[in-house]
Amino acid sequence: MTGRITRSLSGFYTVDTGSEILTCHARGIFRKRGIAPLAGDIVTVTKNADGTGSITEVAERRNMLIRPPVANIDTLLLLLSEATPKTEPFVIDKMVAAAVYRGIEVILFVNKTDLAPGSGLLEIYKTTGHPLLSGSALTGEGISGLRPLIARKCIALAGNTGVGKSALMGALDTSRTYQTGEVSERLGRGRHTTRHVELTRLRDDVLAADTPGFSALDGLETIPPSELAGCFLEFRPCLGHCRFAGCLHREGQTGCAVREAPIHPSRYGSYLRLLEESL
Numbered sequence: 001m002t003g004r005i006t007r008s009l010s011g012f013y014t015v016d017t018g019s020e021i022l023t024c025h026a027r028g029i030f031r032k033r034g035i036a037p038l039a040g041d042i043v044t045v046t047k048n049a050d051g052t053g054s055i056t057e058v059a060e061r062r063n064m065l066i067r068p069p070v071a072n073i074d075t076l077l078l079l080l081s082e083a084t085p086k087t088e089p090f091v092i093d094k095m096v097a098a099a100v101y102r103g104i105e106v107i108l109f110v111n112k113t114d115l116a117p118g119s120g121l122l123e124i125y126k127t128t129g130h131p132l133l134s135g136s137a138l139t140g141e142g143i144s145g146l147r148p149l150i151a152r153k154c155i156a157l158a159g160n161t162g163v164g165k166s167a168l169m170g171a172l173d174t175s176r177t178y179q180t181g182e183v184s185e186r187l188g189r190g191r192h193t194t195r196h197v198e199l200t201r202l203r204d205d206v207l208a209a210d211t212p213g214f215s216a217l218d219g220l221e222t223i224p225p226s227e228l229a230g231c232f233l234e235f236r237p238c239l240g241h242c243r244f245a246g247c248l249h250r251e252g253q254t255g256c257a258v259r260e261a262p263i264h265p266s267r268y269g270s271y272l273r274l275l276e277e278s279l
């Protein structure tokens, strides 16, 4: 049988085969091969006499994210906010670039607009080429605009802890309640409310991974300098139009088409910072 891992926790995997949900363990061969099955993986399972399953094969991945740890996703839904916690654009830009590099579509949702309209973030991201929405997981504002963009897709939610990922899952699927936490309490203990990755089937045939918030972005491989600019979608029309071949679009570069384009300074600043990291 084949199925999809919807949950991975302490060495046990929940596999949805379409007809049943099996609790599985993975054969030792994966450890030998250095493969750890992930939520989102398409797997082959055999059923054991006791009703559990064994994962015997993991299909080749289309893509994978390390943080959140999930494979084969169509869309990364990134949550931002100008209330508490306030989103730092650099963290978003790094995550967006990593997703684009892996060929994953990115949708940006500025949450908590009932507390802060998020106009600064909307200004930065409106010209990036990524679908950009705003609203509130609490009041439901903006949710109807999000639905058609994610229908029938496998999505992962990401964004710093307390930004409202679990609350948004609840807003997208009112038939369930998702464990949300108080921002102050959680930040105080330095812990996340959502501790493991789980793919949940929501309405409109959405398969969604609510993930623990990221406080660090370790585990992302660095994007090679020559490929970084292409991971900023709004830079793309400029590429190939700089005076010098191999232009890295740095400050002070003459004849650079990126430098001359109306790119938001915050995005350009993030590009430079990531470029320094990758050199």
Ligand SMILES: Nc1nc2c(ncn2[C@@H]2O[C@H](COP(=O)(O)OP(=O)(O)OP(=O)(O)O)[C@@H](O)[C@H]2O)c(=O)[nH]1
Pocket: 111, 112, 113, 114, 115, 135, 136, 137, 138, 139, 159, 160, 161, 162, 163, 164, 165, 166, 167, 168, 179, 180, 181, 182, 183, 186, 191, 192, 193, 194, 211, 212, 213, 214
């Ligand atoms: N006012 C307001 N509060 C919100 C909104 N979205 C979420 N919250 C609140 O913010 C707090 C944190 O929300 P969560 O959904 O737990 O945040 P999270 O992103 O899942 O956090 P982690 O699981 O720790 O990564 C909760 O108290 C939510 O009720 C919103 O749009 N407006």
Ligand SMILES: [Mg+2]
Pocket: 165, 166, 167, 179, 180, 193, 194, 210, 211, 212, 213
């Ligand atoms: Mg959560």
Ligand SMILES: [Zn+2]
Pocket: 242, 247, 248, 249, 250, 253, 255, 256, 257, 258, 259
């Ligand atoms: Zn250039």
